[in-house]
Amino acid sequence: MEALGIDIKLLIAQIVNFTLFFFLFKRFMAKPFFSYLDKLQKNNQEKEKILGDVKKIEEQAKKNKSDSLKLAREEANKIVSEAKKNAIYQHEEIIKKAHQEAEDIRLKASKQLNDEKNILYSEVKEKLIDTSTLIVKQALRGYLDESQQKELMAKILESDKVYEN
Amino acid sequence: MKINQNLRNQLKILIVKRIKAEGENSAVIETPYLLSQDELSLFTSKFHFLKNCQIENIVNDKLIGGYIIKHGSEIIDGSLATRINNIIVSLKI
Numbered sequence: 075m076e077a078l079g080i081d082i083k084l085l086i087a088q089i090v091n092f093t094l095f096f097f098l099f100k101r102f103m104a105k106p107f108f109s110y111l112d113k114l115q116k117n118n119q120e121k122e123k124i125l126g127d128v129k130k131i132e133e134q135a136k137k138n139k140s141d142s143l144k145l146a147r148e149e150a151n152k153i154v155s156e157a158k159k160n161a162i163y164q165h166e167e168i169i170k171k172a173h174q175e176a177e178d179i180r181l182k183a184s185k186q187l188n189d190e191k192n193i194l195y196s197e198v199k200e201k202l203i204d205t206s207t208l209i210v211k212q213a214l215r216g217y218l219d220e221s222q223q224k225e226l227m228a229k230i231l232e233s234d235k236v237y238e239n
Numbered sequence: 240m241k242i243n244q245n246l247r248n249q250l251k252i253l254i255v256k257r258i259k260a261e262g263e264n265s266a267v268i269e270t271p272y273l274l275s276q277d278e279l280s281l282f283t284s285k286f287h288f289l290k291n292c293q294i295e296n297i298v299n300d301k302l303i304g305g306y307i308i309k310h311g312s313e314i315i316d317g318s319l320a321t322r323i324n325n326i327i328v329s330l331k332i
Contacts, residue, residue, distance in 0.1 A: 200331060207327050211320065214303050223272050226304040228281075230317050237286040237315070 258312055266292040269299040269307040269318075282308075286315070 218226065266289055268274065268282060274296050283289045288310060299307070304319035 203327055203330050207323060210323065211303060218304060220272050223304055230305045231281055231285055234317055237288060
């Protein structure tokens, strides 16, 4: 044994040391140590469970957020679409109204113009008739001498009916 | 003052009768020149009511031609001026 370099005394001493250490460890340290390890393990498990829950909540929140965003986007698109529709409708209505007003103004102006034209035409016609009449009357007065007057009188009397009463 | 309706009507009839009676015996003939006796005879032959009337001939050169007879409330207008005026009225309408 000595040729192999193993010291028996030292070996025995180490065995005794180890046994003693084992006995002391088992008697005083093993229980709190394993208890501590169990506690650590439980804590870890709890942490993992909480982390899992947190992850689930986070995922749910993300999903909710995504759904809310989607809903909000859809709602916004709908509002914008309706606003566009309303704007187009109102735009068309305004243009329609403006066209109508323009047409009314045009018709009114046309009617007014026509009325004024008719009034002017009537006035001119009346003046023309009056002037022509005056000319004819003056011309006849100047033209008809007494013999022609007599001739005219005879013709008028001839054409008139006979008054019995 | 309010006048009775019957009285008013009777007065009206009386006045009309008086006007007619006043005008029945006389007549006015307006012409653009003074009529000759032959022409006056022509008038009386054409308008029989003139036979029993005292005729007054008035010259009115506004008539241009023709005549106007005024007999009581009646007026017979055969003037050229009125005929021209009638044409003018029909043109103006």
